[in-house]
Amino acid sequence: MPDPSPDLTIGVLAVQGDVREHVAALGAAGAATRLVRRPAELDGLDGLVIPGGESTTIDRLCRIFGLHEPIRRLIAGGLPVYGSCAGMIQLAEEILDGHAEQQSFGGIDMTVRRNAFGRQVDSFEVDLEITGLSDPERPFVAVFIRAPWVERLGEDVEVLAAVDGHPVAVRQGPLLATSFHPEVTGDHRVHELFVKACSG
Template sequence: MVKVGVLGLQGAVREHIRAVEASGAEALVIKKVEQLEEVDGLVLPGGESTTMRRLIDKYGFMEPLREFAQSGKPLFGTCAGLILLSKEIAGYEEPHIGVMDIKVERNSFGRQRESFEAKLSIQGVAEDFIGVFIRAPHIVSVGDEVEVLSEHNGRIVAARQGQFLGCSFHPELTEDHRLAQYFVNMVKESKE
């Protein structure tokens, strides 16, 4: 059985743990850098990207996260996690982890009160996936190696580049675990 970590600094950690377990993997909340060695894949949950970055810096996670990414182990970023993965953030000088060849724009679907749900077609996952958008970013542009998996109203909301998966919405906030299952399968494949 593969073991998938969920970065436990901020965000919907418990919901991701539940989705990973429902997808047939062992799940572990990651609160210490050394725990990264115990997992085969890692989820970077939603939350507030600036706060998450502060906590990543405070607890010394930045370099270990970059090393985890370079080791070839899969990473899945949702909402703020997508922002952490991207190489470029509109209006910002520096990326965070910066391993996925995409440019994202923060809060591009509006503030908290403009949160909404939308039916999405996600390539390789589902034709009828309900995406929960809360202060969601969107992917402005992608590099040549990046596969666009889903769009909503002409904006890219899910993409994959090799072992990196990212989405604008919160798949963990529904009972539909098909996207978590897709990631768990990526982790299984990378381990084989």
């Protein structure tokens, strides 16, 4: 397990969702972490993770706590950001089946559909081949829980993995998004991929 680097700090948006799991996975991947609940806690970060959870709640709380616009500006300025499940929704330019007032941070030129794979009872696991991971011969066991999928992709968006023809892991520049939850699996290769992007 890599030692966390004091020179690399990745924030984890901590208003709602599976924050603790991402902190543990990032630590295992070699990064120091900082919980982000206020705008000042965004200062000096090398990257940011938007965890899974409930996308409408994350959106609402980020606007209440004054985080929405600062995060949008950091994304536009090139900060590496990774979003899992609800985090993927928050990184999409367009959301289908969202609430009427729901907003995203944007950044990835894609349209995602909320809960596209079904409700909580429809959760499932599947072995995926994900482009860019270390040990590529070993499948990644992806856990899908009320997961979105991607319905439209811009030409600059790279598909890293798909399920039944639907992209479920994508990358655009320094932005990474998965519709599944790698933080709950004990396999830290997705987080290692993101940490590498944050380290330049």
